[in-house]
Amino acid sequence: MRSMLRRSMGVLNPSALATALVLLVAWEAGVRAAATRFEFLPAPTEIGQALYGAIRSGQIIADSVHTVACALAGWAIASVLGAAIGLALAFLPIVHRFFGASLELLRPLPAVAFVPVAVLLFGFTVTTEITVIVFASVWPVIVNTVAGAKAIHPRLLDTAATLHLSRTQRLGKVILPAVLPSTMVGARVALGLALVVAVIAEMVGNPAGLGWGLVTAQEALQPGLMFGYLVATGALGVLLNACLRLSFARLFPGIRELQQS
Amino acid sequence: MIATDAPALAVVGGRGRRRVLHAAANAWSALQGLLPLIALLLLWQALGDPHSPYFPSPSTWATALRDRTSAGDLVPAVLATFQSVAVALVLATVLGVGIGGLIGASPALARCLGPTLEFLRTLPPPTIVPVAALIIGVDEKMKLFVIVFAALWPVLLNTTSGVRSLHPTLLEAARSLHLGVVARVTKIFLPALLPSILTGVRVAAPLAIIVSLLAEMLTLMPGLGALLLMAQRNFNAAEVFGLLSVVGAFGFIINAALAAFESWALMPQGRS
Amino acid sequence: MTTQSAFQCERLCIDLPGAPGVRRIIEDLDLEVGRGEFVSILGGSGTGKTTLLRTLAGLTPYSSGRAVYEGHEVRSPAPGMAMVFQDYGHALLMWRTVRRNVALGVEGRLRAAELDNKVQNAIRMVGLERFKDEYPWRLSGGMQQRVQIARALAMEPSALLMDEPFGALDAMTKASLQDQLLAVQAETGATVLFVTHDIEEAIYLSDTIILLKGSPAHIARRIRVDLPRPRDQIVTKELPEYLQLRHQLYEAFRHEIHA
Numbered sequence: 180m181r182s183m184l185r186r187s188m189g190v191l192n193p194s195a196l197a198t199a200l201v202l203l204v205a206w207e208a209g210v211r212a213a214a215t216r217f218e219f220l221p222a223p224t225e226i227g228q229a230l231y232g233a234i235r236s237g238q239i240i241a242d243s244v245h246t247v248a249c250a251l252a253g254w255a256i257a258s259v260l261g262a263a264i265g266l267a268l269a270f271l272p273i274v275h276r277f278f279g280a281s282l283e284l285l286r287p288l289p290a291v292a293f294v295p296v297a298v299l300l301f302g303f304t305v306t307t308e309i310t311v312i313v314f315a316s317v318w319p320v321i322v323n324t325v326a327g328a329k330a331i332h333p334r335l336l337d338t339a340a341t342l343h344l345s346r347t348q349r350l351g352k353v354i355l356p357a358v359l360p361s362t363m364v365g366a367r368v369a370l371g372l373a374l375v376v377a378v379i380a381e382m383v384g385n386p387a388g389l390g391w392g393l394v395t396a397q398e399a400l401q402p403g404l405m406f407g408y409l410v411a412t413g414a415l416g417v418l419l420n421a422c423l424r425l426s427f428a429r430l431f432p433g434i435r436e437l438q439q440s
Numbered sequence: 441m442i443a444t445d446a447p448a449l450a451v452v453g454g455r456g457r458r459r460v461l462h463a464a465a466n467a468w469s470a471l472q473g474l475l476p477l478i479a480l481l482l483l484w485q486a487l488g489d490p491h492s493p494y495f496p497s498p499s500t501w502a503t504a505l506r507d508r509t510s511a512g513d514l515v516p517a518v519l520a521t522f523q524s525v526a527v528a529l530v531l532a533t534v535l536g537v538g539i540g541g542l543i544g545a546s547p548a549l550a551r552c553l554g555p556t557l558e559f560l561r562t563l564p565p566p567t568i569v570p571v572a573a574l575i576i577g578v579d580e581k582m583k584l585f586v587i588v589f590a591a592l593w594p595v596l597l598n599t600t601s602g603v604r605s606l607h608p609t610l611l612e613a614a615r616s617l618h619l620g621v622v623a624r625v626t627k628i629f630l631p632a633l634l635p636s637i638l639t640g641v642r643v644a645a646p647l648a649i650i651v652s653l654l655a656e657m658l659t660l661m662p663g664l665g666a667l668l669l670m671a672q673r674n675f676n677a678a679e680v681f682g683l684l685s686v687v688g689a690f691g692f693i694i695n696a697a698l699a700a701f702e703s704w705a706l707m708p709q710g711r712s
Numbered sequence: 713m714t715t716q717s718a719f720q721c722e723r724l725c726i727d728l729p730g731a732p733g734v735r736r737i738i739e740d741l742d743l744e745v746g747r748g749e750f751v752s753i754l755g756g757s758g759t760g761k762t763t764l765l766r767t768l769a770g771l772t773p774y775s776s777g778r779a780v781y782e783g784h785e786v787r788s789p790a791p792g793m794a795m796v797f798q799d800y801g802h803a804l805l806m807w808r809t810v811r812r813n814v815a816l817g818v819e820g821r822l823r824a825a826e827l828d829n830k831v832q833n834a835i836r837m838v839g840l841e842r843f844k845d846e847y848p849w850r851l852s853g854g855m856q857q858r859v860q861i862a863r864a865l866a867m868e869p870s871a872l873l874m875d876e877p878f879g880a881l882d883a884m885t886k887a888s889l890q891d892q893l894l895a896v897q898a899e900t901g902a903t904v905l906f907v908t909h910d911i912e913e914a915i916y917l918s919d920t921i922i923l924l925k926g927s928p929a930h931i932a933r934r935i936r937v938d939l940p941r942p943r944d945q946i947v948t949k950e951l952p953e954y955l956q957l958r959h960q961l962y963e964a965f966r967h968e969i970h971a
Binding site (some may be wrong): 188204332334335337338341342344348352353356357359361427432433434435 | 738752769770779788789793794795797802803805806807809817818820822849863867954
Binding site (some may be wrong): 192194195196197198199202219220240247276277278279280281284285287288289290291292293294295296298299300316341360374375379382383389390393396397400404405406408409412413414416 | 470477529548563575650683695
């Protein structure tokens with residue numbers, strides 16, 4: 180909360196506003212005077228009009244709903260899957276020994292390269308989009324869960340022992356809650372990724388949503404609308420992250436890591 | 441002499457053997473980790489249908505890749521993608537360190553530019569690709585621009601926070617030694633910032649690869665991304681899987697090379 | 713074996729893994745702690761005080777000899793024993809409120825009303841009623857340490873093992889917690905094993921002070937503290953017996969420094 184407040188205060192400081200304004204005016208003037216060599220560069224006012232029009236017509240809203248729905252679905256699957264894989268890697272030596280290196284090898288595989296494979300298997304569908312999202316956003320959850328499990332302080336386990344907790348109690352009351360904050364930090368990173376990858380998958384895999392809208396606007400030579408889509412995508416990312424931050428802080432009032440960031 | 445040397449030699453021999461054993465143990469544990477992947481591929485090869493339109497067996501991937509190589513497509517595509525990624529990473533590092541350093545050093549500049557940069561950073565780099573294609577046109581410059589735009593942020597942010605966390609004593613030391621501006625930058629700031637900068641570059645590399653592939657897919661400019669998309673459009677599943685492994689190896693090698701470079705460059709600082 | 717003693721050690725040896733193989737921390741230690749007795753284990757840093765306490769708590773295994781609690785050899789944390797660690801920041805579950813932290817060791821074994829009663833009582837004994845629904849990370853260090861003590865008390869232990877519990881606190885907080893601990897002990901009659909490196913704290917709290925010395929460590933001295941109870945931060949510390957003990961112990965430590 181506090182950091183969000185500070186950030187909005189930062190946006191509101193006069194020198195920052197002046198800088199942004201000067202840049203915008205210079206852009207507008209440059210385009211109006213045809214001083215740039217980019218014939219398709221729209222003026223800021225043009226972008227604003229196109230964005231407003233697309234919101235009025237409901238086109239960009241429908242596209243946003245599709246993209247956000249896919250991103251959230253993929254993110255939810257990736258979070259659960261990533262937490263499970265991360266816990267297994269951290270606490271089951273056999274899993275670590277036999278799957279660790281294979282996962283390390285799959286991790287640097289760029290998500291975009293995965294799209295053609297998914298398209299081959301599932302066609303130009305929502306399944307393709309969600310599969311690619313899950314593949315891309317599962318990694319931060321896994322990595323953070325494993326790191327969280329490794330960072331459990333030995334004193335916590337001493338405590339569990341001196342309080343005579345059973346194995347299940349130790350797992351349920353001490354270990355899992357201790358790992359949870361790291362998993363959720365990973366999940367927050369994953370949500371940002373999920374949105375971006377959703378847009379990527381829509382551009383080359385599933386013809387729907389913001390990504391497809393962007394490509395269509397480009398092919399129809401509508402630069403104003405295209406920039407509108409760009410701004411909308413960025414804004415959605417910020418909005419989703421803020422929502423997640425607030426709801427995590429609400430849902431888990433006891434977790435310091437989620438309250439301070 | 442001989443008597444005193446013998447134990448020393450024995451120790452060296454023991455240590456050498458221990459190191460060999462250690463390396464062998466490492467290799468074995470890495471191999472164990474790869475077993476499921478290897479088993480999957482072998483099973484796939486043994487049980488899979490080589491003519492399957494969806495899951496062609498691994499040997500057909502290799503054939504497809506060989507055909508692409510002899511057709512003269514694969515190697516130039518790998519080189520084209522590598523060149524874009526490498527050049528863009530160098531540009532992004534120079535720009536990121538420059539801008540990030542200035543912002544970190546000057547609170548006034550940070551106040552003026554911070555929010556604007558913050559806004560630009562929220563724009564997902566992949567969505568920049570079609571925009572840049574329309575405005576700049578489909579050429580090498582546009583490809584570099586989008587990759588730099590993606591790779592710039594991690595370097596910039598890491599540099600800024602690195603500058604801010606420099607210890608004041610270091611700055612005072614520089615001043616008390618009467619170093620000139622150039623000497624201050626090259627002898628004090630850059631070495632002190634090196635760990636932050638290199639971390640930024642390592643975060644930036646996978647982003648650069650992703651955006652490069654995406655740009656190639658969307659514009660069909662020469663590169664691995666274009667090859668992949670063409671293979672998919674031709675429903676050549678074997679080639680798609682083959683190229684996917686090439687892309688995986690490409691990403692793996694670039695990441696490993698950067699990690700090795702980082703630990704080599706940081707060795708004198710004892711921070712690797 | 714006498715029924716009067718809570719803890720008994722005979723020729724106890726403890727080894728810990730160190731850089732070049734194992735290192736002997738404690739050697740041939742004989743110790744007897746009576747029920748309801750307050751015993752401080754005093755020694756410089758690195759003398760193995762904490763190791764000895766962890767062994768008696770069943771957390772660190774011993775190599776030879778015997779360590780017995782209430783007639784049973786200590787191999788794992790025994791029922792009836794509760795431990796308070798120095799680093800409260802790592803020993804509390806930061807995601808649980810004060811009340812749920814205190815309940816951790818007893819929940820699931822009691823009916824709701826009984827559990828609530830026990831937890832409330834433990835919280836009352838350390839004076840944290842006002843903060844029972846707060847999260848530990850919002851509390852000061854002293855209050856966090858009170859939470860840990862309350863958690864141990866909720867188990868109604870017959871022995872309380874404390875590892876430099878007030879070591880990280882400021883002098884004022886330390887004094888008030890010392891008094892609270894004495895009050896709690898008077899109320900519960902628990903045996904207390906208290907590790908500290910603070911000479912005055914050891915005298916103020918204890919019936920007996922055990923002085924650990926050497927490497928591997930052995931008991932250098934065993935000092936009876938016959939100051940009247942209840943004790944008082946001002947009155948007790950001005951008693952001639954108190955001053956004499958203080959003199960004697962500082963003297964003992966001086967010899968160790970010069971040795």
